[in-house]
Amino acid sequence: MTFILDLVLVRDTFYFPIAIDVIVLYAYTLAIVEGAIHDKLTYHEVINIHNSHVRHKRSTNNDMSEFIKEFHFQAFNRSFTCNLTPRLNFFSPNFILAVYGENGKPVEHSFRRDQIYFGKCDGDPDSEIRGTFKEGIFSGTVHYDGELYGVENAKFHIQASSINDDSHMLVYRANDIIWQEGQKTQFSPSFCGNIHLNISKDDSHTIVDHATQAKPSRRKRSTATTLNTCKIIAVADYKFFRGVGRNNIYDTALYMANVIDRVDNIYRKTFFNLETSMDGFGFEIAKMVIYRYATNGFNAETDSWDPLNLLQAFSRNTEYKNYCAAHLFTHQSFFGNVLGLAYIAPPREGQVGGICSPLARLNDHMSSLNTAWSSTKNQNGDTVLLQQANLVTAHELGHNWGAEHDPETSDCSPSTSRSGKGKYLMYPYSVSGYDANNLLFSPCSRELMSRVLKLKRDSCFSEKSFDTNQVCGNGIIDEGEECDAGLLGRFNLDSCCNNNCQLIGDATCSPANHECCMNCTKAPSGYMCTQDSDVDCFESAFCKYPFIHSCSLHPFL
Known part of the structure; x- marks a missing residue:
């Protein structure tokens, strides 16, 4: 292996x-x-x-x-x-937030998903x-x-x-954004480097648990193109809970969800090199785990971890085999400004690592190798910016999906001075998110990730979940709806939007959803969408054609 x-x-x-x-x-x-x-x-x-x-x-x-x-x-x-x-629809319908207390036992907590x-x-x-x-x-x-x-x-x-x-x-x-030394130039040590562990298939101490992968015959029948969601478990150790969550369960969970949402948005917009309709791949949070106190293993109370040892310790939880990917959020400094570690999914049959990986024995421990971690603390002991955490996590999960570092080629590492669009997300050295390519996967990354998706999507990817509260008539335009006129729409009392949340005839909008909508079409420039009010302390607002969202309120000066 x-x-x-x-x-x-x-x-x-x-x-x-x-x-x-x-x-x-x-x-x-x-x-x-x-x-x-x-x-x-x-x-x-x-x-x-x-x-x-x-x-x-x-x-x-x-x-x-x-x-x-x-x-x-x-x-x-x-x-x-x-x-x-x-x-x-970002959390699984059966989402769980489990919090480990001082006694080392998990307790489920409620968490608002909206x-x-x-x-x-x-x-x-x-x-x-x-x-x-x-x-x-x-x-x-x-x-x-x-x-x-x-x-x-x-x-x-x-x-x-x-x-x-x-x-x-x-x-x-x-x-x-200023990246710390060791991260910002090609002539400095990269904040990202590859490590390959070669373990022979004939090694008698190596066991691969192939039975952990879902059997296609037991899955709900779905077309391949609908299996586009990687259900992830996000784990916060006690250092992250104290340093970023500031001893608050809700703040800890909210930060992790915020980062994964941003990562999901990057992935969903990526078109992979498969057959038709192979965009829309992304994540869904199935479970969050928060440790309030130090315990043992990866969550042990220690001043410093070796990056590889931390990943191996985190991977020893065999529960992670039940998820597409498992990601650890920690808040600690590493030598050389290391900010994360991830197993890369190989684009070949019969090998483990990365998304959907079965259990394997590594260093005498059964391990889940669909794992990665990222840290929100740099080598100076400072908390990284949220935008940096987004990029690092997206980069690490990119490796879980099979992406290597972008090679120094014109297609996959274009010269910033020539293209004007910057390096791609999987460039070995840090990107700021400023240039257009920084939030995109390169052609090289998409090719490798596509090969992995072809091999693994049927084994552990799922259909994107839809929240049961997302119903036509709630006044919110949900996925698959063109409009939603709320209670009036339910009784077909809106002239623009029917009770199936679809626009009627030539209608392009409904005033129930957009104040800059008049007679079922976009209001002209200068149309007063809101009149000034001494109670609300806002001036009158006027529409800016052709934007139906342009009813911008401004306070009295």
Whole structure:
């Protein structure tokens, strides 16, 4: 057998079943910064959430938990108005959050699954915002007008007298990110290096448990193209729980979900080199495990781990064989600024490692080799930026899916000066996420990953789940719906949207979903979608044709 691993040094008008949050924030730049923020970013701005206006309308229908948020903020000399809706099909229907306490026994905890948000900004269809909210703090990314912005809790990165509570957000551009030495140039040690473990098939001490893979005859009959979802188990050790989650179960789970959502978004947009309709591959969170206290094995209380030893210790949990992939989130420094480690899936029959891998005996231990880990702490002891955590995790899981590092060829490692689009995600040295290629897999990566998917998707990939709460008539445009007029639509009382959540006749929109929709079509420029109100402290808003999401509210100055 050959083991391969990698070392990585709304405001819309809805009916009953919704709630609306409107958040308005303004940015300023701290005059005095006492922390190490300038070692991470060449420039940044800070948002104080106390300079905000929040409007919250809760549905009288207590059975529905959906929220629609309109998020306003000003930074980098521009104003953003973003409409976000919760993502309800990101967690498996039988999702479990298991928390290990001081007695070392797991206890299931409840976790709201509607806290991952996505949407558009200023009505621009090419924009994208993804992230989470916690007590007014937004953590996520905003892609707008060719720029990628990161937004997150400033307290993680700034130790200043004026940052003494959870009331500030850090805003930065991807091209402002500074990677630590050992990560940023081709002439420095890579934060990512390959290690190959060659174990003979004839080794009498090596056992492969082929029985752990699902039998096709026992699966629900599905076409190959619908098996596009890798169910992942995300594990947080006690160091991550304390360092990033700050001893809070909800914050720990929310951070992991935020990162995996961003990774899933990258993968779902990738077209793999298979037969037709081979895009839409991604992840679904089946289970989260959080350790509040040190235990043993990979979660033992120790000052430092060797990167390989940590991966091997983490892989000794044979439960992971029940999932497509298992990922450990930790918060500790490694020599050489190592940020992660992953087994690479070989694109050949009869070998183990990476996604869907069966159990195998390694160093006298039965091990799950569909594993990887990533750390949120660099060699200086600082917490990495959320955008860096996104990229590292996406890179590591790319290895689990079979991608090697991009070779130095013009196709897979194009010259930035010539292409203007930068290196791809699997480049051996760090990418910032600023250049267009940074969030894409190269042709070389897609070819290798495609070969692995051909071999393994039938054994452990699943159909994408659909939340049972995503029903026509909830006032939210869910997957497969063209519109959703809420209660009126259920009784065919909306002239634009029928009770099957499909547009009627020549209709292109419904006012039930879009304020810049008039007579079932996009409203013309200048159409007043909201009148000024002294109660809400917002000026009148006007539509900007042809964007139906362009009813942007602005506070009175």
